[in-house]
Amino acid sequence: MSAIIKVANLNKVYDSGFQALKNVNLEIRRGEIFALLGPNGAGKTTLISIICGIVNPSSGNISADGNDISRDYRAARSKIGLVPQELCTDGFESVMATVKFSRGLFGKPPNAAYIEQILRQLSLWDKKDSRIMALSGGMKRRVMIAKALSHEPDILFLDEPTAGVDVELRRDMWDMVRGLRERGVTIILTTHYIEEAEEMADRIGVISKGEIILVEDKSALMDKLGQKQLRLQLQQPLTEIPLELKAYPLSLGKEGMELIYHFDTLAEHTGIADLFRRLDEHGIDYKDLQSRQRSLEEIFVSLVSAARESSAAQNAEAAQ
Numbered sequence: 001m002s003a004i005i006k007v008a009n010l011n012k013v014y015d016s017g018f019q020a021l022k023n024v025n026l027e028i029r030r031g032e033i034f035a036l037l038g039p040n041g042a043g044k045t046t047l048i049s050i051i052c053g054i055v056n057p058s059s060g061n062i063s064a065d066g067n068d069i070s071r072d073y074r075a076a077r078s079k080i081g082l083v084p085q086e087l088c089t090d091g092f093e094s095v096m097a098t099v100k101f102s103r104g105l106f107g108k109p110p111n112a113a114y115i116e117q118i119l120r121q122l123s124l125w126d127k128k129d130s131r132i133m134a135l136s137g138g139m140k141r142r143v144m145i146a147k148a149l150s151h152e153p154d155i156l157f158l159d160e161p162t163a164g165v166d167v168e169l170r171r172d173m174w175d176m177v178r179g180l181r182e183r184g185v186t187i188i189l190t191t192h193y194i195e196e197a198e199e200m201a202d203r204i205g206v207i208s209k210g211e212i213i214l215v216e217d218k219s220a221l222m223d224k225l226g227q228k229q230l231r232l233q234l235q236q237p238l239t240e241i242p243l244e245l246k247a248y249p250l251s252l253g254k255e256g257m258e259l260i261y262h263f264d265t266l267a268e269h270t271g272i273a274d275l276f277r278r279l280d281e282h283g284i285d286y287k288d289l290q291s292r293q294r295s296l297e298e299i300f301v302s303l304v305s306a307a308r309e310s311s312a313a314q315n316a317e318a319a320q
């Protein structure tokens, strides 16, 4: 699939001297939902803001649908809709006026039918004449989305779209995002909610301390890293894994009362039958067992902490 956004060798050093992005290379595929995950301060907003032309890059090249964001700024920007984290709009204006005005900013001729369609889709049609300040928080967020869509962009950035919204609105937003994708809009969302990425994304990128540490198809990521665990609650505690079982990927939990077996969901043989035979031979009895898959949340936490450890090790090496 062709790339609609290309980010090459992007660096950002703020005036304070802080390097927020380090040699970021990223391609977003046309028509996908891409979730950018990262802890606070990882550089998600900086990256989005640079692609949207709000923050200047220190170095690197970026194009949106073939338009260089510096040289062909207007053309690039017209392809993009941005729903920022913060609500920023004039509270005294009506919903309709605000959305129409946003469209006008991009030099697009009026299109009443299109504006009606997005307001209806966002369940804002009934509120089209209301002042924005009179709307609920969730409604205000929808107005931000309507504004971002007003000029019919092919690419939509959603920066933390569901931060602080209730479960119902979150579900509505997810439906709406899926609907947009069906219409061919490419969607890039940043999120703290792993559940959101797990539910929505076709691909996932993980950013940590300004570096992209992974980009992967969600399902491949879940398969690759989503190892299954089998947990056996033992009758008698073990102080260590018996020597004869050392070859198995086993660990002990709950003060020796739990034996945990890790296995690959893709492997032809899980090795579980063999393990049970061995446990029997060694007289290791268990009273209960459960199996579960590692969630994306656990995968994410282990990726980010591995990246932290490796950068700490590199810093320590450099300091010597």
Ligand SMILES: Nc1ncnc2c1ncn2[C@@H]1O[C@H](COP(=O)(O)OP(=O)(O)OP(=O)(O)O)[C@@H](O)[C@H]1O
Pocket (backbone or CB within 6 Å): 014, 015, 016, 018, 020, 038, 039, 040, 041, 042, 043, 044, 045, 046, 047
């Ligand atoms: N204008 C600025 N001047 C200096 N440093 C900045 C500026 N804006 C952001 N930073 C720093 O750059 C880093 C990345 O910030 P950014 O807002 O991109 O992170 P984020 O991943 O979006 O975080 P969050 O999830 O908290 O929104 C942070 O350490 C932040 O303090």
